Amino acid sequence: MVSPVDIEVVNRQLASVAEEMGIVLQRSAFSANIKERRDFSCAVFDGAGRLLAQAAHIPVHLGAMPLTVERVLARRRPGPGDVVLTNDPFLGGTHLPDLTLVAGVFAGAADREPLFYLVTRAHHADVGGRTPGSMGLARRIEDEGVRIPPVALVRGGRLDREVLDGFLARVRNPAEREGDLRAQLAALERGRRRLLDLVGREGPESFCRKLPPLLDYGERVMRAAVSALPDGEYRFEDALDDDGLGSRPVPIRVRLLVRGDEAVVDFGASAGQVETGLNTVRSVTCSAVAYVFFCLAGGDYPLNHGSLRPIEVRTRPGSLLDARPPAPVAAGNVETSQRIVDCLLGALAQAAPDRVPAAACGSMNNVAVGGSGGGAGGSGYAYYET
Incomplete structure (x- = not known):
């Protein structure tokens, strides 16, 4: 024991x-x-x-x-x-x-x-x-x-x-x-x-x-957090301004289904993958979902494999949130991921309005400076920060 x-x-x-x-x-x-x-x-x-x-x-x-x-x-x-x-x-x-x-x-x-x-x-x-x-x-x-x-x-x-x-x-x-x-x-x-x-x-x-x-302890705590939400279906939609090439807004749609101590997070109705690096891979989408539910659970408890068992994430292959090769994905990790968080928090706000904060900026600044010929052996140089 x-x-x-x-x-x-x-x-x-x-x-x-x-x-x-x-x-x-x-x-x-x-x-x-x-x-x-x-x-x-x-x-x-x-x-x-x-x-x-x-x-x-x-x-x-x-x-x-x-x-x-x-x-x-x-x-x-x-x-x-x-x-x-x-x-x-x-x-x-x-x-x-x-x-x-x-x-x-x-x-x-x-x-x-x-x-x-x-x-x-x-x-x-x-x-x-x-x-x-x-x-x-x-x-x-x-x-x-x-x-x-x-x-x-x-x-x-x-x-x-x-x-x-x-x-x-x-x-x-x-x-x-x-x-x-x-x-x-x-x-x-x-x-x-x-x-x-x-x-x-x-x-x-x-x-x-x-x-x-x-691991079982992590699962019990997460199940308790989910079971505190009212059973039901909650939807929310937000959008990226465009794809970086001047397109129309690119929608992100989430459907949150709560049943007892388990939750399904469905992004299947979101936009298809775009031509630029605003695409995310499924692992990034799952990261954003895990972050939101860890915040929902709150407190100081184990964040482990067991914590993720009660949460199912559904994505559509070839979509903005589950991109496939040869799609570029650099900005999806830093930009789109934050909009995913905002969308899921928007859905949770309907279920637990007293526990979800107001929307954040849903964006991120990235600065990259570089050039050619300046590094060792003429390899060029690069500096990056956010």
Whole structure:
């Protein structure tokens, strides 16, 4: 029997690991966007790829990470000493500048099954593409930068220089990009050591038997939050001003269905995908939904895989909120995601008007400055911030 005290202790321990990973990443990073603006996120998953704990970092990163881990484990499961790199938005990523590293934590070098997985995601100031900052007015995903499917950046504890150099050859500020990637690797190593220290105090079996009750606790709290809403169907609609090319407004429509302690969030009636990077991938849409329901639950409780069980998100493939290749998606992560949040809050305001705040601006400023020929070896330079 796992007591409530044990659940809370392990929750705090795992959250502290994610927070400490973030501290290492911030202090080690080269770019202002990561070091000063802290555009990064860290999380801990169990050996089955289920979210256990996350630091208080970037919501749009964190809500997408479960799908990233799922896709990485299906395609290139990291073994002992391996680190997998990806930024593919269509495989659980967000947009190309967000580079994600996934590593397993193994009790011993001979073990084949991991105790945990660790994830870091950081927004790199440039990942190639037509414009500095990789956030330009693109018509296709390849115009936004280099797209990386899950690939082993580290194999058996050794950095694969060929993989790294292949990436650096396609970006501006390659020295800064390498520095930020190494900062992410350092964060993973700190997380690995901390987790093994925690497990070593009582043994893997004793520690890991507390994890399923932790997930169940997250589920119970979220179900209680949803059950406090009146049963019913709630609709709300908002729109992007245009697609960036002078089109008419681009509608985002949500239908929220509440039945008991479960909720369905349906965006199927929203606009089709557009020609520019205002599209979002499904993982970003799910991130926005998770953020809203975490806010609804309130308080200081576990945000984990169990918390997401009562919420079903429906999207239409090929739409603005579930774009498919070759659609560009850079701005969907930073702009459209915020309008999704506003739409869902608008629907929730009908169910719980005393708990939902007034609408926010639903927008975001992004500044990218760069040019050609100014970096090391004439690679150009780029500076990005929001």
